[in-house]
Amino acid sequence: MPTPPPPPPDTPATRRRGFFANRTSLLLILLIVALLVIAVPIGGELYARHVASTTVANAVACEVQDSASVSFSPAPPVLWQYLTEDYSDISVQTGGNQVRKAKGMKVSFDIRDIKLNNTSNSQGTIGSLNGTVTWSTDGIKQSIQNAIPVLGKFVSGEVTANPGDGTVELKGTFASATVKPQIVNNGLSLQVVSLTALGSTMSTTTVQKNLDGLTSKATQNYPLGIHADSVKVTSTGVEATFSTSNATIPSGGSQDPCFANL
Numbered sequence: 001m002p003t004p005p006p007p008p009p010d011t012p013a014t015r016r017r018g019f020f021a022n023r024t025s026l027l028l029i030l031l032i033v034a035l036l037v038i039a040v041p042i043g044g045e046l047y048a049r050h051v052a053s054t055t056v057a058n059a060v061a062c063e064v065q066d067s068a069s070v071s072f073s074p075a076p077p078v079l080w081q082y083l084t085e086d087y088s089d090i091s092v093q094t095g096g097n098q099v100r101k102a103k104g105m106k107v108s109f110d111i112r113d114i115k116l117n118n119t120s121n122s123q124g125t126i127g128s129l130n131g132t133v134t135w136s137t138d139g140i141k142q143s144i145q146n147a148i149p150v151l152g153k154f155v156s157g158e159v160t161a162n163p164g165d166g167t168v169e170l171k172g173t174f175a176s177a178t179v180k181p182q183i184v185n186n187g188l189s190l191q192v193v194s195l196t197a198l199g200s201t202m203s204t205t206t207v208q209k210n211l212d213g214l215t216s217k218a219t220q221n222y223p224l225g226i227h228a229d230s231v232k233v234t235s236t237g238v239e240a241t242f243s244t245s246n247a248t249i250p251s252g253g254s255q256d257p258c259f260a261n262l
Helices: 012-064 078-084 137-147 205-219
Strands: 068-072 086-094 105-116 122-136 159-162 167-171 175-184 187-197 227-233 237-250
Touching: 012 068, 012 078, 012 086, 078 086, 105 237, 122 137, 137 159, 137 167, 137 205, 137 237, 175 205, 175 227, 175 237, 187 205, 187 227
Parallel strands: none
Antiparallel strands: 068 086, 086 105, 105 122, 122 237, 159 167, 167 175, 175 187, 227 237
């Protein structure tokens, strides 16, 4: 039986090819490891932002009865803030459809220095909250038509904001009303200045009571001790600022169901 030929000698070219093949494999492995090292924290950060944004947005939407969007500051990472239960800055905007029964009302605010610490009475504290409420002239008209029948049936025409004297005028075919936004009981109020129908001055008592019911439900009794600081009339409607500081986050449940899942 013939003897098989010996294997070809390991030439320098063969050794070089083997070296480069091994080196390429090693580089690919290192690249895959590096991508995994980068991808895992990025994925965790994106997931943490999504969960945190959704949780806060749901609480706000529950309070104002409108959609809400939430954003966090770029740094530090939300995943780190989640692990430390210490959030530096959260910005929130509502959809602008309504705030409770006030149509066309929009809320935007920034919350700073949020520290979570679950106890039987609270879920933590916030350092400060500063926000703005805007209420369009068309939203004021819709709100009055929907919520105040005694006045709504007369308000069928133009609604005009007058920044000069700080009033809003509502006109109908045979009636008109002038209201002046003010801060009352830590919330926004529309105080009746004048009210006429068919050329005669009407009593403002009933109308004022109904207006107070509308605005108090929309802008009073907010959680965290949020209160109105200032109000002004702009060319497009009414704008008010709200704030609170060193506030305790409700524990949810019987205290405030909207905060139950924070």
